[in-house]
Amino acid sequence: MQLFEKNNTLSGRHVKTDQSTWDQVPDDFLLRCPKCQRVIFRDQLDEYMTCPSCDYGSRISAKKRLEWLVDDYEEWDVGISPADPLHFPGYEQTIAKGEKHSGLKESVWTGIADFGGQKAALGIMDPTFIMGSLGQATGEKITRMFERAIAGKLPVVLFTASGGARMQEGIFSLMQMAKVSNAVAQLKKAGLAYIVVLTDPTTGGVTASFASEGDYTFAEPRAMAAFAGRRVIEQTIHEKLAKDAQDAETVMRHGFIDAIVSRQEEKATISWFLKNGGRYESGN
Amino acid sequence: MNQAIETVRAARSSNKITDQEIREYLFPDFFELHGDGAYGDDPAIVGGIATFHGQPVTAIMTSRGKNLEERMKKHFGQPSPSGYRKALRLAKQSAHFGRPVLLFVDTAGAYPGKKAERYGQGQAIARNLLELGQLPTPIITVIYGEGGSGGALALACGDEVFMLKYSMYSVLSPEGFASILWKDAGRSAEAAELLGLTPDKLLEDGVVEGVIPFAQDKQVQCREIDQVLSQEIKKLQALSSEELLARRHERFRKF
Structure with a gap:
């Protein structure tokens, strides 16, 4: 059983209307820091690969x-x-x-x-x-x-x-x-x-x-x-x-x-x- | 049924020799010394001084306890950081006075609890590997049941290691090995075989120096152990400390 019809959500409709926008987003555009859980843009990472918010150094x-x-x-x-x-x-x-x-x-x-x-x-x-x-x-x-x-x-x-x-x-x-x-x-x-x-x-x-x-x-x-x-x-x-x-x-x-x-x-x-x-x- | 899993069962059997029996038959005048000298006294490690063929030795053993209450306190023979520090303290004291150190190991491994982590389980084992290995006095280990991973190695990093016929020594329990690598703890028999944890295999690989024959009677079993230890102590005491340390270094360098 499903409470809401999946395709009728706002985001669902939005995606349907403009599917091509997704093609313009790089695969690893957004990342989540495994320590502080903040979402960070790929571009924010420099060569050190550290989280800009908690300083965690990724593997x-x-x-x-x-x-x-x-x-x-x-x-x-x-x-x-x-x-x-x-x-x-x-x-x-x-x-x-x-x-x-x-x-x-x-x-x-x-x-x-x-x-x-x-x-x-x-x-x-x-x-x-x-x-x-x-x-x-x-x-x-x-x-x-x-x-x-x-x-x-x-x-x-x-x-x-x-x-x-x-x-x-x-x-x-x-x-x-x-x-x-x-x-x-x-x-x-x-x-x-x-x-x-x-x-x-x-x-x-x-x-x-x-x-x-x-x-x-x-x-x-x-x-x-x-x-x-x-x-x-x-x-x-x-x-x-x-x-x-x-x-x-x-x-x-x-x-x-x-x-x-x-x-x-x-x-x-x-x-x-x-x-x-x-x-x-x-x-x- | 393969031979390896049989060995594992026998090594864990409740009929096998205990640390109390080792003390009673091998070291009748054993005097226990408590504590790590800094923070506590882990009952999973029992250490002290005794005379052995007329000469004083330091004997240190892992201990599982004889009833449930004791076993809970001793974490079923799994030492805490304090236990490893006690072992190191007693071993250093022993080296200071030129006494041989005899270690007896039967542990599933170092206790993996929250408090053990808090007080530096990894650091305590590391310190034993670093310092016990450099003490200029004969250090001999007998594995008399389970020899589980780093928790056993921390008490087996000296000159020689002997195993009772029904004992095991491995990087991880066969159950743990099977569940980590195959996500199926049920394949433990297969894991035991692959791990090569039996005394004969380990002797062949040069991990241990010898296998002590099995005896049903505990007193006879201790006589077998006695024979090996007295002979090895004599052999090692004939070496200068430089020779002893060079030999010990080579023992691990070959891996």
Whole structure:
């Protein structure tokens, strides 16, 4: 049963009279911010892809981020790609999709970069590659990045974005948490600084390892930062979570994040910390 | 019925050995030390000092509790951030005094509750991975039931990991795995097989160092564990701390 006749609504009639106007509207003309729910025009978004009303930084690929984050860079370990240790059915297609979306062979980009004259090893996890999940090759690339940083006496900057361990790789994914953590420990032993920037979303095994091991932990506005996801908490423990319970701002209030830094300020902030946040040597 | 899901059932069975029995038979003079030294005392982790073949050791174990009331308090053996911090505090103390650390794990995973999130579950596990892994004293883990994901890894990031014959270790429960990847928790048997969570498979993959034979009698089971631990402690104590840490680093680097 229907209360009103569908075609007789004002908007329905309007559309019918001038169908061609719709053809003139671009497909992604209007967007809705997933955090503050405001409707925004596509044209309002600049290269930073942040919401003009709440400053939320939308999920972007590592390569997009590089466009405005650094002055110069050189990529490392370009060829490392996922193995399929469990022979998981359909995994190859999942990987192919990730490659297409991100332009990467794994869920992290690594290399050396220049932040306003300050050099650092840089890692950027890519949420468009299987949700930035932590595969064996992801862990390998990040570990090698730390090892090269130690050898070259470079500080490390890591942008995290991850749904957590990569289920398709089973226990081998889990082992990456310990492997990368050991590499972080080596960097610390060498007296080099480690800067983490949490981006939306950083969860699960990545939160429970190298995303929480930085000397400095920054986060982008309203980025989700959590261990257990909302669905797990609500469905297995049956506890209701506040809407903003896993926002970076809340996690900062709880004592686990140093500062919220918007994308527009990231380069300058990181550059300042690379210069002043490491071991002080006079004459430098 | 495949072998993997059988192992999962046995690992979760209520007949299997408990943390109380481990304390009773392996560490008769166990003295419990409470608290994380900062915020609270998670009953899902029981830790303390005992003598083992004449030498003092620190023993830390996940605990499920023996009746419903206890189990509720212990979240059915799922540690809270405070529990991981207690484990780290005791392990550091142990390293400070040159005692080996023996960890016993039977947990479905870290507790995924609201309060656990609030007090930094992810950060607590991360700190264990970062710091426990660098302590210059032998650290051996025995998985005596379920070894669930990061919550188990946080107590299994030392020198060696052994598993009882009927125990499991995986990135996620087979039910969770099946429901996430296939949206069908009913396919858990298939998931268990694919996950490779049985001790034999994990030994083959180099994830664990050995499998401890099963014994129906709990006292006999503890003797089996005892034999492995005393032998491994001796082996690890013969190494210098540099050798020990290099070996530990290599253990995970190979993945």
